[in-house]
Amino acid sequence: MGALAEKYAVLKSRLAEVMDLRHAAAVLYWDQQVCMPKGGARARGDQLATLSSLTHGRFTSPEVGELLTDLAAYERQFPYDSEEASMIRVSRRQYEQRIRVPTRLVAELTRAGTEGYAAWLAAREADDFRVFCPALERLLGLLREKADALGFAHAPLQAFLNDIEPGMALADVEALFAEVRSVLVPLVRAIASSGRTVDDAVLYQPYAARAQWEVGLDAAKLVGFDLDTRGRQDRSVHPFTIAFSADDVRITTRLAPDDVRQGLFASLHEAGHGAYCQGIPASYDRTPLGQGASGGVHESQSRLWENIVGRSLEFWQSFYPRFRRCFPGQTDGVPLERFHAAVNRVQPSPIRVEADEVTYNLHIMVRHELERAVYRGDLAVADLADAWDAKYEEYLGIRPPNHVQGILQDIHWSGHFGASFVGYTLGNIMSAQLFEAALRDVPDLRERIALGDLHPLRCWMNEHVHALGAKLTPAELIERATGARLSAAAYRTYVTGKFTDLYGL
């Protein structure tokens, strides 16, 4: 082995150690959300803080920096998307971000997250955003410090975006958002004034938890999420997906006794994430390539299965008979078309995670614009709640009835503030562009879905998205997979076409 190849092997062993620690922390997080008795919270906070400082310290050690410098010559010997070049490039990108943040600040941010979570819970308990404000102010102070350290003093959101969507410019994101908003706001109004009412009572009846659970598992299996030996599904307050390796991926769902949508679409959504995690080559385990390309690309997979597939007529052509066998009473006299219309009903409502496909993105816009206003200094934390309600009025035509169903609904701001939500809408945009490309490559894709055969779509995604791990930036990945630059065109066509049809606009 040459000297450089040896250094490359040393780099990989350092990265393996860092990834082991990150995955250990991930197990602790999963346990906290799914299993941990309440009393364990304090100790768990300590354990996670210790792991995060240690991981940070190991990854940003001078040795790793020197290896990355020395390996620049090695990187040039390999093609751009080879394992070797990608490993060095992606590690260097992460290293150069992380090295700027002092270990002290990492530890303080971890603590602020733990305290922020407690404050957020207390504020929800009191239904009063003011209870949460001091913790959020402290967190913001640390995050501004972090953004300064990262060297994007004038646009902290760009600094945070770099972590979530490598290589993406905030201006590009905002241009995409503006385009989507310009389509959705009038679409929501047109639907509201269409006079067309959708009867979705079928969804809101008593549904036995056990049968809901089984239907959710069925749906997750259809997506291609392996529940036998490489994954599992559990219940948690907020559904999420987490991977400890490509062969140990956990999804969670939540079941509402009188609302069958929540569990079923959570299973479809999380199984989309889960299949992505399981589809990354096992040879990337213990390396920075062994994860999704970005938050947005990850959401493209979950939203694809939840919405583009999971709310399509074709999907329900094959899945509805199965669903009816599980719930004969509830679906008695409800034909397929009525059921399909029900799961696609557009109705502005205060809660993001329960929102329909159309209004969902407007929830994201609200959050993103408030984050931007705060970082620009145009909005004080103390005024966030009022600004929240005003934005909901503007985009969705509703005012949240209280803080719990308004500004306190999401956990995100308890631990981070900035670019926390953009991935959801980017994911919607990407999912439409990817699906359009898959349709070009597999012309009978819709017919196959209608027959209950989701295999061709899964294979296409595996080949063009999953199998690449984190080698490419989101822009690179989308361009290679679809042959076109990332744009909102496919999403516009998709969402306008689908809901114009459904609502006879």
Added chain:
Amino acid sequence: MGALAEKYAVLKSRLAEVMDLRHAAAVLYWDQQVCMPKGGARARGDQLATLSSLTHGRFTSPEVGELLTDLAAYERQFPYDSEEASMIRVSRRQYEQRIRVPTRLVAELTRAGTEGYAAWLAAREADDFRVFCPALERLLGLLREKADALGFAHAPLQAFLNDIEPGMALADVEALFAEVRSVLVPLVRAIASSGRTVDDAVLYQPYAARAQWEVGLDAAKLVGFDLDTRGRQDRSVHPFTIAFSADDVRITTRLAPDDVRQGLFASLHEAGHGAYCQGIPASYDRTPLGQGASGGVHESQSRLWENIVGRSLEFWQSFYPRFRRCFPGQTDGVPLERFHAAVNRVQPSPIRVEADEVTYNLHIMVRHELERAVYRGDLAVADLADAWDAKYEEYLGIRPPNHVQGILQDIHWSGHFGASFVGYTLGNIMSAQLFEAALRDVPDLRERIALGDLHPLRCWMNEHVHALGAKLTPAELIERATGARLSAAAYRTYVTGKFTDLYGL
């Protein structure tokens, strides 16, 4: 703060970090046993190996060594059993053990454990001890190296015992064992030839899993194990207890559909461990004092609740009515006395974890004597299986029908070989001595138990055992709690008295 007090604070922060890492590894272990899909095994092995080397490296760092040296003067300023003196003393004892073992060897032992576990499973699959031999030989080689490093070349078992039972001499353990064996072997024979037969068919009927689960939870609560906010019970192949802090303690049980003993007595046993963990002052969390005094003392708590209490007539006087309400069909026409006799039936059998209270210790003797013979060079690994069967013949009068129910039954030797089992019999001996002392302090203890009030016994154990954490050595703890040196006297009296009565000897 003085210079020494400052150093003490630094030591505590270093120890806190090490304990956080150990507890993180414990969470990963628990997950592996309770939740992890099969596919996760490889990555989990990596994660645990990384954590163990890192923990070893942090704990045995020169900085910790210097702090411990410098703090000798501080230690002398405090009473022996103060938090300060105990913290320094116990940390130094562990440090001086661990510093002798090179990090490389720690990592190799972790790997050997992972490979040993796989080999053990394969051997069980094939029902052939020879499949396991190569892995055990490799493990033994590393363990001999470890014992040499620890500096007890001529008695490796002593080196390993120091880790499990601090301060205890192997000769003392063996003297206790010889005394117990001299009582039990004739007792088993006397019972066999008493002509008295015990009808325990009541235990071996179909018992619904759900009701078994509930009865187990009831029993665990009676022991004082907090299942509300500080603990939980799950199922696993081998029942065990693990703590991530005093406020997050997990026990597991296993349920057999046709054998009600297994789940119930596992719950009682593990709840005994669990109540010990929860009873350690939360102020010892993140320090080496925040754990049990030794393996033996830990077993004294589990065996106390499983056997001395859980198999007593008094316990069943209050618990049997509850049990009967859960299982009216199974217990129909079975009076209390017959049920009590059933759970105390003495019957030599090949499986340790299913053994009755009397023969149980003989299973331990077999294992301990084989370990000793191997380390002395009197027995080759290849001959272990035959030696196993011969010992069973000698002590229990039976021969295991195969390797799975013989030498391959325990998981222990897959990851360690040496002093792995002594804690179980030491625990039995200690439990009798502690119970005798509690009876002196609380004269109506038995009456209270018969009324279903286990509180006085729990409080006594909390005050004399749990509240001390790992401050004292097992010998010190037993002497302070009972006023007498550790001896087998109480256990002799207990076991002889109980079974002489039950079998009319």
